[in-house]
Amino acid sequence: MSADGDPFHTGELSVIGRITTASNLTLVCEVGDGGERVVYKPVRGERPLWDFPDGTLAGREVASYLVSRALGWAVIPETILRDGPLGAGMVQRWIESVDSADPARLDLVDLVPVGAVPDGFREVLRAVDGSGAEVALVHADDPRLRRMAVLDVLLNNADRKGGHALEGADGGVYGVDHGICLHSEPKLRTVLWGWAGEPVAEELLADVAEFVKTLPGEVGDDLAEHLTDAEIEALGRRGRRLLDDPVMPLPVSARPIPWPAF
Template sequence: MPGRELTLLTQGSVELIGRIPRSSNETFLVQVSRADDAAYAVYKPEAGESPLHDFEPGLYRRERAAYLLSDSLGWGLVPPTVVREEAPLGVGSLQWFIECDFREHYFTLYEDAPETHRDLARIALFDYIANNTDRKSGHVLRGDDGRVWGIDHGLCFSASFKLRTVIWDFAGEPIPDALLEDIAPLAEGAPVEVAELLDVEEVTALQRRVQRLLRAGVLPVDRTGMRYPWPLV
């Protein structure tokens, strides 16, 4: 568990820098600081969420749940994310800002950086488990250190199957045994911290998705050809 990142996110003072453009919900770049240490974070307040017919208010909790799920698996795909009550615009999520070249995204990484394919396929597996409804290409980043990240998980964990993603290039490929071992405990139940952020039906649905993966042993296939988000990037 990242010490400095979580310390700053949970204990640092939060200063608004500006709104991040082209977001469906109000999303802000902030600076978190504590003593002589400071860094950037992404702040998503509940007050800035657009009403949805299929998700209750409180998408910030799903951002936190996605981080906790990734962390519990030992995959480190989601940047450190916390819930802050005393943030400038009220309760919301704070996620560590990833320094990267924003001209890169899933499509460019898949085409130009084959060394990232293992991590990209693992994100595809994670998205099926989390039932990600909105994996756009731009929600996949490669940090300046070369590490691959997935961001923007507010539309995850629905009890109804809603998977929409651009990551179908690995469909039908065998899931490595090591990853099957990682996810196997989820067939019995979600980590307590994750379950506390979801409702019972959502946790049960997560277990069932994992059970299906364990039986199939391959990455999911979209037989409809329609499980894509919009816009794609």
């Protein structure tokens, strides 16, 4: 179906709820008569950030999706900029996540007691929870999540919280909330440090190499609607750096993890 005939692009948005844990106004909507659920973040609901003065957070969400799409990675759900009940904003397809009713089942990013990291997970750091118990922040050692970690390096994601990595009911792993990405200065903050210092998979590098080649053309033109020239140039540099030194970076700042972590 073309964009012109897809309710996601043109259908009326009806607000059915609000995500109250989000920093900026984030609404859950149904679109058109079919009842498809989407996330809608109106530009007018954004709180200005002094260190991201250019463009809009909604535009950065769209730009992040465009990068994921250009790489051929279905990491970020389809995200567009369109009109809604509160004006222009980001609209993103809803991800139906895996039912986590089983209390023994860990999320992709979770907390476990120190010394009890299960098989298939990597420890990122140790801390003390609200009750004073020592806990370890862990994430799944999953190639789908590892691809997201590589994408975050390219996006210079300053806010990869645990709750921003979703395991979809369709078997995919998706990243959401990319409003503070793609700055020209290093700002990587993420909970996905478990692969730091390890080589990037060859198949991912091949996609990055193709992306770097196509960036100066149509991809860059599309990104220019949402980013500054300096930010697009910095994106290309990050891609070339990863190809020249194909290793996942190590934390370099005093604050390598966003807060709160979830």
